[in-house]
Amino acid sequence: MKIAISGKGGVGKTLLASLLSKTFAESGYSVLAIDGDPDANLAANLGFPHPDEITPISELSDLIEERTGARPGQSAPFFKLNPKVDDLPESYSVKHDGIKLMVMGRIKRGGTGCYCPEGALLQALLTHLLVQRDEVVILDMEAGIEHLARGTAKAVDKLIVVVEPGRRSIETAYRICKLARDIGLQNIAVVGNKIKSQSEKEFLVTSLPDLEFLGFIPYDQALMDADLANLPLLDSSQPIIAEVKNIYQALVSRAQVPSTAN
């Protein structure tokens, strides 16, 4: 199963990605979590030790040059748009608590324009991960979803858009849905996060009447307190864990795959 998670910055994409990864792994699935948001830190959320020491793929200049024929940051008129990537998940992922993680990193822009070799490598890698891998792939993405090309989008079983009770997260959800349909991605669902009241839940349902809601994760001050105290987030809130388990069940049952892989 391939799940992509998007939404406005700050709504809780990385929290959902990490808790879903954990739930799938605990249920016996082989899980490959992809940090595709340069401003997120999926490794830290998943409790990886020394998360800042994981080098993102986009910063592996030697690898990028070897595979694309062009070095990042240097002007290169030609480079391979379909570099070999199928060995990268084994060589360039890190593992912790049964979850394999790959950190994609940021494609630099600006200065002399765009540097495309990194982009070509990341795009090929993402296509490989979504189209050809057998694991449950959980992709934490930017709101932009630009990395999903037309061919790749078809491999996504579910694009989950995370929203919070706030008008701007709804606007971003509409923008993501439009981008998704433009690239042929139809399986879109929503998860509400930071829900404090029934009226906030109703605000979300009323604001997105045409989309399926997979669940509503409650606001829990215990999560915020754990964050400020630098305690592990994944175990900090039982109400949140319980609702993510419901979301997992909804995903698994609708995809008609066995609820336990082993």
Add this chain to the structure above:
Amino acid sequence: MKIAISGKGGVGKTLLASLLSKTFAESGYSVLAIDGDPDANLAANLGFPHPDEITPISELSDLIEERTGARPGQSAPFFKLNPKVDDLPESYSVKHDGIKLMVMGRIKRGGTGCYCPEGALLQALLTHLLVQRDEVVILDMEAGIEHLARGTAKAVDKLIVVVEPGRRSIETAYRICKLARDIGLQNIAVVGNKIKSQSEKEFLVTSLPDLEFLGFIPYDQALMDADLANLPLLDSSQPIIAEVKNIYQALVSRAQVPSTAN
């Protein structure tokens, strides 16, 4: 004065950008607000009517082709890296309540790689706005700050990094500071947002000991309620407005420009 505002998604960059724009405009300054975050909606926050009908610069294909010599989305081996842009602020800005606004839009990536003509135009435009314009320029940016090139960064009087009481916004602040120093931008300050208690304020100060705090914007449920009720945000919270006025005063007094322009 040129002010760039950055920070993790969801921390309140656009709120600060819009309230600062309003405060400068009310104090008699000519203000040019730049929406440089494709996932933000500065126009809506500033109360512009029909904000979704403003076409971002990155989507003006005819203009991009005219100025760079290459059409977005088409493969072009050569295009102008320094297109003419000095007339664009007059022709492609919208005005409301004394504030001029330009919406930069998103540079598309993926698919066939990067499309650079848009990037070249936006970069040139941003450089012009920051380096050559006389207005107070307030730039609402992505966390990535990639659009600031080395030469442009020097023109920024203050990069304000917005943080909230949460470990991930602090991590992003560190990343932004590193990127900023890499491009020669030294004038960095912090604004804390969504502050609920003295201990949250202390958490921020302790987490960022080397940075100057311009202010601490309180959390106010009135702002959230106004948002859900689709009421104007800029007038919704007196405590927030009062603190942004303090921040404005700090900016103006430290820059040693007169506190009233007219």
